[in-house]
Amino acid sequence: MTVLEQPGAYAPAPPPSWRPRTDAAPLLPDAEPYRVLGTPSGDREAAEPDAGLLRRLYAAVVHGRRFNEQATALTRQGRLAVYPSSRGQEACQVAAALALREQDWLFPSYRDTLAAVARGLDPVEVLSLLRGDWHHGYDSPATRVAPLCTPLATQLPHAVGLAHAARLKGDEVAALALVGDGGSSEGDFHEALNFAAVWQAPVVFLVQNNGFAISVPLAKQTAAPSLAHKGVGYGMPGRLVDGNDAVAVHEVLCEALARARSGGGPTLVEAVTYRLEAHTNADDATRYRTDSEVEAWRAHDPVTLLERELRSRGLLDEKAVQEAEEAAEEQAARLRERMHQDPPLDPAQLFAHVYAEPTPQLRDQADQLRAELAAGEETR
Amino acid sequence: MTVLEQPGAYAPAPPPSWRPRTDAAPLLPDAEPYRVLGTPSGDREAAEPDAGLLRRLYAAVVHGRRFNEQATALTRQGRLAVYPSSRGQEACQVAAALALREQDWLFPSYRDTLAAVARGLDPVEVLSLLRGDWHHGYDSPATRVAPLCTPLATQLPHAVGLAHAARLKGDEVAALALVGDGGSSEGDFHEALNFAAVWQAPVVFLVQNNGFAISVPLAKQTAAPSLAHKGVGYGMPGRLVDGNDAVAVHEVLCEALARARSGGGPTLVEAVTYRLEAHTNADDATRYRTDSEVEAWRAHDPVTLLERELRSRGLLDEKAVQEAEEAAEEQAARLRERMHQDPPLDPAQLFAHVYAEPTPQLRDQADQLRAELAAGEETR
Amino acid sequence: MSTAVRQPAAAPAVRKPATMGQALRRALRDAMADDPDVHVFGEDVGTLGGVFRVTDGLAAEFGPDRCTDTPLAEAGILGTAVGMAMYGLRPVVEMQFDAFAYPGFEQLVSHVSRMRNRTRGGMPMPMTIRVPYGGGIGGVEHHSDSSEAYYMATPGLHVVTPATVADAYGLLRAAIASDDPVVFLEPKRLYWSKADWDPEQPEPVPGVGRAVVRRRGSSATLITYGPSVPVCLEAAEGAREDGAEGWDLEVIDLRSLVPFDEETVAASVRRTGRAVVVHESPGFAGPGGEIAARITERCFHYLEAPVLRVAGFDIPYPPPMLEQHHLPGVDRILDAVARLQWESGFTEHVGVGEGRRGGAV
Amino acid sequence: MSTAVRQPAAAPAVRKPATMGQALRRALRDAMADDPDVHVFGEDVGTLGGVFRVTDGLAAEFGPDRCTDTPLAEAGILGTAVGMAMYGLRPVVEMQFDAFAYPGFEQLVSHVSRMRNRTRGGMPMPMTIRVPYGGGIGGVEHHSDSSEAYYMATPGLHVVTPATVADAYGLLRAAIASDDPVVFLEPKRLYWSKADWDPEQPEPVPGVGRAVVRRRGSSATLITYGPSVPVCLEAAEGAREDGAEGWDLEVIDLRSLVPFDEETVAASVRRTGRAVVVHESPGFAGPGGEIAARITERCFHYLEAPVLRVAGFDIPYPPPMLEQHHLPGVDRILDAVARLQWESGFTEHVGVGEGRRGGAV
Ligand SMILES: Cc1ncc(C[n+]2csc(CCOP(=O)(O)OP(=O)(O)O)c2C)c(N)n1
């Protein structure tokens, strides 16, 4: 058959299967990060944030700030192997925790200890990974907080799978997955967002863009107008929010989570924020950034922003500030005290959970270690 | 230090480091795939395509159509292990090859045999992978065509690295990397596009969206408005083109490649096309798609579209058509004849190129095989 | 749940020829019918029924939510499977070909294999990862890898592979019923192998982790698994006529690489005093090293000769037209058996395997 | 090009204490200075100088185009490195930690290791992949893997690891000079190990692929590499006082796992008649299996006892507070040496390693 025999008129038609699958415009982020704090209420889309919420957020960021300080101090005291501080990102951490309903799930990265704590988990259990007594310390199914995840972006497909499973089971559950700006470059980020959009899974991705992946600034990480612009490429809305504005983050996440729960599909949220401390206590941030940059961000501090809002609305006086700080101090003291106790360690745990049933080989190895330890005891 | 001591006025300012890094609007694709053939010339942005180019494209698609038929026939004759036909995608294949300059590089996938052949490579060498005499048959550095790549999307970072290296060396080289709609879901796609944009590497990504990844239709692959919409998420322009319109594909690729060579950075091009045959000769397409869908696409055949354009412009008469087909037939006959000769096979090659110098172990293994073969000869 | 292999009601056995592919499909079907938490997903497993048709009909029977075509992304498949398992499902995923499981390697090693241990049992990963593996089917590059060495070296994974139609069913049921992740390696070239088999009365297998003696023998033990089992059985038949007085070879089908059934293997080798490990995957740092080392540790004084290995060469898998040279065949196995020092003469200064063919197997 | 290890001009040797990290940095610097095609890139290797500071100062000296911070994506790093090598560059990439190399596994296995073979030598991959590996530094999860088994099982890769300051320099120069891809494993806990070393007159190493006897001995051979070399040397010192009459242990530092230096190892074991393989990575299907099997094949009749293995347990790497129980230490090594059947009594019915501790090492 030659092409000459091909039937049909020379119709100037578009390719048959071409149909834009969705309207792109509503998926694109606004040009400026969404803010509530410090913007005149007339300019705001949403209703005035309610006083109760403001107070809860405030108490939580004050506590969060103190928690970060305490955890960093614990590294100096040899009580934590390492701590990646979220100082400067408390608004994101706290808003993420408070936006969740009881039945929702949180998928944190290694930097999101505070989000788990703000959700009400026992801080000592949350710090297990970073203390090094085990890889993970809390009851994930009971708390609905997945383990703090170290390999970057790998927790994102987990969140998608869990959200999808919940939907298949008919449960009204949403998953909120946290990742960093650096993590957005990993293949797992891409695959997770794509699965989420295709499956219309009830999941929200919160990218905490804190400007750096260890030493690598955002400009070396991406050339995109914003990370939120990645959403349209998956067919999900991308939202840009001021990550130091706890109220704005909370509002955007609540909206996205509600949409997810009601079958509206996933959302990508980019929160623009800043890591005020080094990557971890082991890092030296002066090698890759200037004091003046850090100073500029200190002037946009999430705790201060919130405090001023509350003050300006007459929701906070000196006494309330002091109370919040005392409460935070007290929790820090309790944490310090508990962390200064050596955790119980049982070498037999090394073999206990590799499989549901230890293999014969693992049983032998557990026996060997037990014998070694017993011999060690004897000679002591 | 308490937050109360924090200095600075309560300034309603955006977060300090927030600046949209690029203007998103020019990166977004048009709503409709770009077409030239069949559109009134008054409506066109670019100049009337030149007659010489039209003739070259026409000759190449006619040849390409016949080549695909011949290769598929060779699978039935046991002369190819497998053949993934690009029938229906000849316009993309040919335009990709013809858009390249001498010094540019092509990074094909397993389906892009025809692009390599249209670039002038020896078809027998190009078919080596699919015949199974070796994994790769042509001289890549000399032809500047990377090996046909089987693991999906893995060739994309190679193209980025090569383009980046060329730029570092000061050479005016661009790389054109081909991938399918299915391949766009892989993490390597994401990582490659991101590296390309950050490095402003001279590379163009051509996604041949043929509607299917084996049996999986595009709707199960992505929820995006179009694959071209992924560009903005990396900070590179996304272009949408009618993939059956050889002139349009050629124009868009030439423009993108020129921009790449001159330091303007990468481009993502989505060509909307269709795979008229099954995934490979081993596949049964009736399991997952209807005849009527295929028929609709036959009415938008890339060879017919081009032929009619040439005819309507008086560039093609009966005689020229016949000549083109005779030339294609002749090349097919030569290919058939050559492919019916058994390729030279040397088992020693198994060990020759694993390392620059075979390890002692490999030398022993090569000796072993040689001895076995010699023993086999004797007993015969 | 973990041992919920369906016990079919007694009925007159109807044993008809079935292929391994059919037995695998039946195992998936029965597992899905028995447990609504079993979900099958992967590339082309739905409408198409998989490129090897192992999932054929499942989407039609159980709907697209139970048997789902995913986007084309292996890390995404394994990663979402982790999340689904976290929520209590029992995912059964398909990697389309061995080499196409590699993009998911991080999810497999860093999460699938470690989640139970990480969470001290709080979040088990009852997941089955089906991987068609091995060569001999004329596949072009990346379609014939034997990747078992990678999985064996990853604590937390079970690694299982059937060699018979009956085991294909039984092992896959056991894998899906396991509360641990199982890498289920399907020998591609045995998909079309046939045996008389009654789908209504499938033989149970004794869970994951038990080897089986496929042929009794007294001269030496061939230890193998998956696609090499039929080859070893053929070699054992050939060995009767071979050698000075003929060898009577025992053949062990490991079925499970992890856990490794040391008892069965050691008992055999102690009896025969000689052993050859046979597999397709490259010899260097392949399964055979572990197996030979382990046998030697446990049976040293029973060994008349070192444990030898017949394996694929230490090369990337060859193109179709050369693969027959790579695959361990009957002759190569019998050559190795012949080198098991039958004369029992200890050669001063020349270790076994020192000779021309020494390093190769 | 391929052997362009700089021969420094003769000068009076100034041997000052240097760390392994410094020697590695110096090797990178010298390689970059000698060959403009050597490009270093990876996560945080530029401005920061790498999380272990091995690339410190390179971006300043050679500019950001020669020492480049990449986006955070390991497959992207390895994949672009393949493309750069195709264009004639010699990429030296860093994977930040062992476990974070896994996302790049497909690029490594399917392309880096196979490109030369695929193109019949037309497109070699002169690439060095630096991977900090192993534990003992108190790292939290995913920061202490020993992933060498995966690389060893991948034909087409060289796998190399230094144990001394001098070798760190010499082997890294050799790796970069190699026209083949080299996975260069850097023992994390030896980064800060010190030795007197003259950066102006670095000792050459005899290319990639040669083991070295670090300590002469006659009773038995310890075969090891990387982070376990100092432990084995310490064990050897301890062994003098241990046992009935004290053991005089030979210690071999393999330096290169691929190619594997069979000659050096076999010569030693034939002399001593006993051997223990020591490494941190899990024992099951780990490097020790291959090494023990290979020694046994070649030295069977010289062996007084089976080759034993002391390795990490078959578990995911433990959290910092428990890692000392996992790491092969002096006592565990000496225990294994003690089990090398010094009484030479053949125990009927009980194979070696049958006892309580049998399966573990
Ligand atoms: C797959 C992987 N690669 C590399 C690392 C090492 N690493 C740990 S944190 C980090 C930077 C992460 O940056 P970002 O995602 O922006 O999160 P942030 O630390 O700023 O919260 C890197 C490279 C890792 N954990 N996982």
Ligand SMILES: Cc1ncc(C[n+]2csc(CCOP(=O)(O)OP(=O)(O)O)c2C)c(N)n1
């Ligand atoms: C990493 C990887 N996973 C799976 C496959 C198996 N496979 C080969 S082709 C194909 C479909 C590819 O679809 P698409 O990218 O749209 O390209 P097309 O075949 O339509 O040209 C699949 C799944 C592969 N080659 N590589």
Ligand SMILES: [Mg+2]
């Ligand atoms: Mg960051």
Ligand SMILES: [Mg+2]
């Ligand atoms: Mg396609």
